[in-house]
Amino acid sequence: MTPQALQKLIGIGLIVFVLVIFGSQSTYVVEPGHRGVRVTLGKASDLFVSEGLTFKLPLVTEIHQVSVRQQTVSMEAECYTSDLQQVVTELRVLYSVPEASVVELWRSYQSDDSRIPTYFQSLIRPRVVEALKEAAATESAEEIVQKREIIKNRTLENTRMKLGKSAEGGSDLIAIVDIALQGIRLSAELTAAIEQKMTQGQEAEKAKFFQQQTEIEAQTAVIKAQGDAEAIRIRGEALRQNPAFIDLQIVENWDGQSPVVVSGDSKENAAQIMIPVDALGQDGAVLRQR
Numbered sequence: 001m002t003p004q005a006l007q008k009l010i011g012i013g014l015i016v017f018v019l020v021i022f023g024s025q026s027t028y029v030v031e032p033g034h035r036g037v038r039v040t041l042g043k044a045s046d047l048f049v050s051e052g053l054t055f056k057l058p059l060v061t062e063i064h065q066v067s068v069r070q071q072t073v074s075m076e077a078e079c080y081t082s083d084l085q086q087v088v089t090e091l092r093v094l095y096s097v098p099e100a101s102v103v104e105l106w107r108s109y110q111s112d113d114s115r116i117p118t119y120f121q122s123l124i125r126p127r128v129v130e131a132l133k134e135a136a137a138t139e140s141a142e143e144i145v146q147k148r149e150i151i152k153n154r155t156l157e158n159t160r161m162k163l164g165k166s167a168e169g170g171s172d173l174i175a176i177v178d179i180a181l182q183g184i185r186l187s188a189e190l191t192a193a194i195e196q197k198m199t200q201g202q203e204a205e206k207a208k209f210f211q212q213q214t215e216i217e218a219q220t221a222v223i224k225a226q227g228d229a230e231a232i233r234i235r236g237e238a239l240r241q242n243p244a245f246i247d248l249q250i251v252e253n254w255d256g257q258s259p260v261v262v263s264g265d266s267k268e269n270a271a272q273i274m275i276p277v278d279a280l281g282q283d284g285a286v287l288r289q290r
Contacts, residue, residue, distance in 0.1 A: 026055055026056060026057070026058045027053060027054070027055055027056070028053075028054050028055075028056055028063040029052065029053050029054075030049055030050065030051045030052060030054060030063065030065060031051065031065060032051050033051070033067060033068060033069040034051055034065040034066060034067050034068065034069075035048040035049060035050065035051065035065070035066055035068055035099055035102045036048060036049030036050075036051075036054065036063040036064065036065055036066075037049070037063070037064045037065075037066060037102060037103055037106040037110075038056065038061060038062075038063055039061065039062045039063075039064060040057060040060055040061045040062075041060055041061075044103055044106060044107055045103070046103060047103070048066075048099060048102040048103055049063060064106060064110070066097060066102045066105065066106060066110070067097065067117070068096060068097050068098070068099060068102065069096060070094060070095070070096045070177060071094070071095060071096065071117070072092055072093070072094050073092070073093050073095075073120055073124075074090070074091070074092050074093075074182075075090075075091050075092075075093065075125060075128070076088060076089065076090055076091070077089050077091060077128065077129045077132050077133075079129075079132050079133045079136040079137070080133070080136065080137065081136055081137070081139060081140050081141045081143075081144055082137060082138060082139055082140050083140045083141060085140070085141040085186070087136060087141060087144060087184060087185070087186060088184075088185040089132060089181060089183065089184055089185075090181075090182040090183035090184075090185075091128065091132070091155075091179055091180065091181060091182065092179070092180040092182055093120075093124065093125075093128055093176070093179055094176070094177040094178045094179070094180070095120075095124060095174055095175060095176050095177060096174075096175045096177060097174065097175070098171050098172060098173075098174075098175055100171045101171070101172075101173050101174065104173070105119045105123075105173075105174075108123075109122045109123055119174075123163070123173075123174065124159075124163070124174055124176075127159050127162040127163055128155065128159050128179065130158075130162060131154070131155045131156075131157075131158030131159040131162060132151075132155045134154075134158055135151050135154035135155045135158060136151060139151065141186060144184060145184060145186070148181050148184070151181060152179060152180070152181040155179055155181070156176065156178065156179045159176050159179065160172070160176050163176065
């Protein structure tokens with residue numbers, strides 16, 4: 001092979017190599033659940049890049065990916081209650097990045113490594129901590145333990161308000177889906193004091209219940225006594241107005257046994273006494289109580 005032919009072959013090879021390099025650098029694939037930020041010579045484009053295959057200028061344009069999936073980050077935050085007690089809370093923040101905020105967040109908060117959401121540390125976390133402090137400052141330590149759901153809802157609402165809206169389209173800058181209040185840690189002394197107070201409260205409620213029960217029983221006894229007295233009064237009034245009423249009572253209470261008539265020993269004591277049969281002994285004599 002002549003030197004001219006060799007030089008020509010090398011030139012063609014270099015051209016093919018350059019074309020391959022440029023071809024590989026001119027395409028990019030944005031992964032599902034992500035949006036791309038097109039950065040050309042250090043300047044970010046105003047429009048995000050949708051997921052899938054896209055084209056870019058070789059060597060001068062880069063595509064940085066931002067996740068728009070729902071993400072969960074665990075964190076801890078300290079706050080003070082209205083009675084100046086320090087409380088450590090464990091939170092789980094569920095959030096997602098709206099499409100309209102992708103470019104704005106990249107420009108303001110994102111680092112060179114798109115896999116690390118630095119906007120969470122720089123933007124979301126401080127707002128969550130601030131919102132939690134505001135929610136806890138109005139309640140005592142005991143109330144925070146008892147009103148976890150209320151504190152959680154206040155923190156969620158305040159966080160959304162503090163994050164504000166995106167400059168593009170007026171949508172939420174960050175979509176805070178939920179904030180879960182997983183745990184509340186108090187000092188050992190405060191925990192013991194709260195438990196003792198709760199125990200005393202339960203005992204007081206128990207004593208109150210027994211007191212109410214005793215009062216109800218006493219009222220029931222009074223009502224029963226009043227009813228018995230009223231019944232006696234009515235029966236006495238009936239006897240006074242109608243002497244034959246006692247005969248009716250004897251007939252109603254008769255057990256079906258014929259009484260035994262016992263006469264007096266003399267003509268002067270001729271009164272007859274009616275004694276039930278079951279009051280006699282086996283020999284027919286009247287049982288006498290000694």
